[in-house]
Amino acid sequence: MSSNNRALYEQVILEHNKHPRNFREMEAPDGQAEGYNPLCGDQFSIYIKYNGDIIEHVTFNGCGCAISKSSASVMTTLLKGKTRKDAEALFVKFHNMITSSPETPLDERDLGKLAVFGGVREYPVRIKCATLAWHTMLAALDGKKVTVSTE
Amino acid sequence: MIKTGEREAKQTRHAGGSPGLDVARIREDFPILQLRRDGKPLVYLDNAATSQKPRQVIEALRNYYETQNANVHRAVHHLSQIATDAYEQARLKVKHFINSPLSCQVIFTRGATEGINLVAHSYGRQYVGPGDEVIVSAMEHHSNIVPWQMLCEEKGAALRVAPINDAGELIFEEFEKLLCRHTRLVAITHVSNALGTINPIRKIVEAAHRYCIPVLVDGAQSAPHLPINVQELDCDFFVCSGHKMFGPTGIGVLYGKAALLESMAPFLGGGDMILSVTFEKTTYNTLPYKFEAGTPHIEGVIGLGVAIDYLAEVGMDKIAAYEHELTEYGMQVLSDIGGVRMIGTSKEKAGVLSFTMDCAHPHDIGQVLDHEGIAIRAGHHCAQPVMQRFGVPATARASLAFYNTKEELDALGTALYRVKEVFE
Ligand SMILES: Cc1ncc(COP(=O)(O)O)c(C=O)c1O
Numbered sequence: 001m002s003s004n005n006r007a008l009y010e011q012v013i014l015e016h017n018k019h020p021r022n023f024r025e026m027e028a029p030d031g032q033a034e035g036y037n038p039l040c041g042d043q044f045s046i047y048i049k050y051n052g053d054i055i056e057h058v059t060f061n062g063c064g065c066a067i068s069k070s071s072a073s074v075m076t077t078l079l080k081g082k083t084r085k086d087a088e089a090l091f092v093k094f095h096n097m098i099t100s101s102p103e104t105p106l107d108e109r110d111l112g113k114l115a116v117f118g119g120v121r122e123y124p125v126r127i128k129c130a131t132l133a134w135h136t137m138l139a140a141l142d143g144k145k146v147t148v149s150t151e
Numbered sequence: 152m153i154k155t156g157e158r159e160a161k162q163t164r165h166a167g168g169s170p171g172l173d174v175a176r177i178r179e180d181f182p183i184l185q186l187r188r189d190g191k192p193l194v195y196l197d198n199a200a201t202s203q204k205p206r207q208v209i210e211a212l213r214n215y216y217e218t219q220n221a222n223v224h225r226a227v228h229h230l231s232q233i234a235t236d237a238y239e240q241a242r243l244k245v246k247h248f249i250n251s252p253l254s255c256q257v258i259f260t261r262g263a264t265e266g267i268n269l270v271a272h273s274y275g276r277q278y279v280g281p282g283d284e285v286i287v288s289a290m291e292h293h294s295n296i297v298p299w300q301m302l303c304e305e306k307g308a309a310l311r312v313a314p315i316n317d318a319g320e321l322i323f324e325e326f327e328k329l330l331c332r333h334t335r336l337v338a339i340t341h342v343s344n345a346l347g348t349i350n351p352i353r354k355i356v357e358a359a360h361r362y363c364i365p366v367l368v369d370g371a372q373s374a375p376h377l378p379i380n381v382q383e384l385d386c387d388f389f390v391c392s393g394h395k396m397f398g399p400t401g402i403g404v405l406y407g408k409a410a411l412l413e414s415m416a417p418f419l420g421g422g423d424m425i426l427s428v429t430f431e432k433t434t435y436n437t438l439p440y441k442f443e444a445g446t447p448h449i450e451g452v453i454g455l456g457v458a459i460d461y462l463a464e465v466g467m468d469k470i471a472a473y474e475h476e477l478t479e480y481g482m483q484v485l486s487d488i489g490g491v492r493m494i495g496t497s498k499e500k501a502g503v504l505s506f507t508m509d510c511a512h513p514h515d516i517g518q519v520l521d522h523e524g525i526a527i528r529a530g531h532h533c534a535q536p537v538m539q540r541f542g543v544p545a546t547a548r549a550s551l552a553f554y555n556t557k558e559e560l561d562a563l564g565t566a567l568y569r570v571k572e573v574f575e
Contacts, residue, residue, distance in 0.1 A: 008518065009515075009518075009519075009573060014573065014574065017574070018574070038535075039530065039531075040512075040513075040514050040529070040530055040531075040544070040545055041530075041531060041538065041543075041544025041545040042544065043544065063512075063544060064512060064544075065512035065513075065514035065515050066511065066512060066514075066515045066574065067514075067515075069512075123518070126514075126518070129514065
C-alpha cells in the first residue's frame with residue numbers, strides 16, 4: 001500500500017473497523033438517533049443512556065465504510081462519563097479538526113485519539129464518512145428519536 | 152484510429168481468430184490513458200460513468216472553435232453555413248450509427264436524462280392520464296425512474312415495476328403480466344449500469360406492441376458497447392449520452408418513431424423550434440427542429456459525430472466481441488478472489504462488474520484501488536432500487552471499454568488482494 005493510503009487508514013482506524021467498540025443496539029435508551037449518508041448508503045444508529053447529567057453509555061450499530069465505522073467506534077469510547085456540554089465540545093473539536101486544511105498541524109495532545117482521523121482531511125469526499133456518527137450523536141443527545149442525513 | 156492502409160493487414164489477422172482489435176494501437180489514440188499516478192499507469196475502469204475521448208474528438212472540438220464557429224441555421228454568411236453543415240453531417244452519422252430510417256428522427260439533447268425527460272414531458276403529458284400506467288424495470292437508473300414518477304404523480308397515473316431475479320435478469324413473465332390496456336408506455340434500459348444485464352429488447356418490444364404500447368429504450372449503456380439497430384429493435388424511442396460514447400459531455404440523442412414524434416408537442420419553446428411567431432400564434436418547426444429549441448451544443452454534436460466515426464471505423468461488432476471476452480475474463484479474475492460477491496450475473500452481460508467484498512466496504516475498496524492507480528466507482532450508481540433488491544448499501548463497480556485490457560483486469564485482481572491484506 002502506498003504511503004498515502006497508510007496515512008488515511010491508520011492502524012487504529014483499521015483496528016476499530018474490524019473490532020468496533022460498543023457495537024450493539026441499546027435497550028430503552030434515553031437518546032437515540034439514526035444517521036444516513038444516502039450517497040454511500042452508510043447508516044448508523046446511536047444510542048445514549050444518561051445517569052443524571054452524565055452520559056453513562058453510548059452504543060451504536062449499523063453499517064458503513066471503515067472510516068465511518070471506526071469514527072463511530074472511537075467516538076463511543078470518548079463519551080462515557082461526559083456531560084452533554086462536554087460531548088458538544090468534543091463534537092466541535094472533532095469537526096474543526098476534520099474540516100481544517102490538511103496543512104494545519106494537528107495538536108495531538110489536545111485531540112488525543114481523534115488525531116488518527118487527521119489523514120481524512122486529504123480526502124474531501126470522505127469527511128462526511130468521518131462525521132456521520134458525530135452528527136448523529138448530537139441529535140441523539142437531545143433524547144429524541146430522529147433521523148439525520150448528510151445530504 | 153485504424154488507417155485505411157492498415158485495414159487489410161488487420162483483416163487477415165482477424166481471419167486467424169485473433170481478438171480482432173489492435174488495443175495497443177487504440178490506446179495510443181486516448182491521451183488520458185497515458186497518464187500515470189505515483190508512477191503507476193492509470194487503469195481506467197469507470198467507463199459506465201463516463202468514457203475517455205480519443206484525440207480525434209479532442210481535435211475536432213479545437214478545430215471547430217478555430218475554423219468553424221458560428222451559430223447554426225441562422226445566417227447567410229459562410230461560417231454559419233460551415234457550422235450548419237458540420238452539425239447536420241453529425242446528425243447523418245448518428246442516423247447511420249443507430250440505423251434510424253430518417254435523420255429527422257434523430258434529435259439532439261443534452262444526454263440520456265434529457266431525452267427521457269423530453270419523452271416524459273411531450274409524450275407523457277399528452278398520452279398519460281388518470282388511471283393509466285407506465286412500466287419500468289427494477290434495474291433502472293434513477294433517470295429512467297424519476298421522470299416517470301413525476302409524470303405519474305402529476306397525472307394520477309401509476310408506475311409499475313417489472314421485477315428482476317437474483318442474477319439481475321428481468322423476469323420476463325412478470326413483465327408480461329404487467330402489460331394491460333391501462334399501460335401507456337414501457338421505459339426500460341438496454342444495459343443496466345449497475346448490473347451489466349443486457350435486456351432482451353426485441354422480445355420486450357414485441358410483447359408491448361401486442362398491446363400497442365410504445366417502448367422507450369434507455370441506451371446510455373448500450374450505445375457505446377453494442378451495435379444498435381433501432382429498426383431491428385423496433386423500439387419507439389431510444390436515448391443515449393455522447394459522453395459515454397467517447398464523445399463530449401453535454402450532448403445526447405433521442406431517436407423516435409416519426410409518427411410519434413410528429414404527434415407530440417414540443418418540449419422547450421424558443422428559437423429554432425418555430426416556423427413563425429406572432430403574439431397570437433406560433434407555428435412549430437418540423438422534425439427534428441421542433442424539439443431543438445435554442446442554440447444547440449454545436450461543438451458537442453460535431454464531437455459526437457467524430458466519436459461515432461471512430462467507433463464505426465473500429466467496428467461495433469468487434470468492440471462488442473472484444474468486450475464480451477474481457478467481461479468473461481474479468482468475472483473469472485473476480486470470482487477467483489475469496490470473499491468477493493458478484494452483483495449481476497446475468498447470462499447476457501455487458502462489461503459492468505459490480506461486486507462487494509466481505510472484508511471491506513465499497514468506499515474503502517475504491518480508495519485502496521485509487522492508490523494503485525485504478526479508477527472504479529463505489530456507491531449506488533444512481534440505481535438505489537437495485538441496491539435494495541440485492542440487500543447491499545452500495546457496490547464497487549469496474550466498468551469496461553474497448554481500450555481496456557486483460558492486463559488491467561489482472562491489475563484489478565492484484566489490487567483487490569491488497570484490499571484484503573489491509574482490511575482482513
Ligand atoms: C443506464 C443509464 N441511463 C441513464 C443515464 C443518464 O445519463 P446522463 O447522465 O448522461 O444523462 C446513465 C448514466 O449514468 C445510465 O447509466
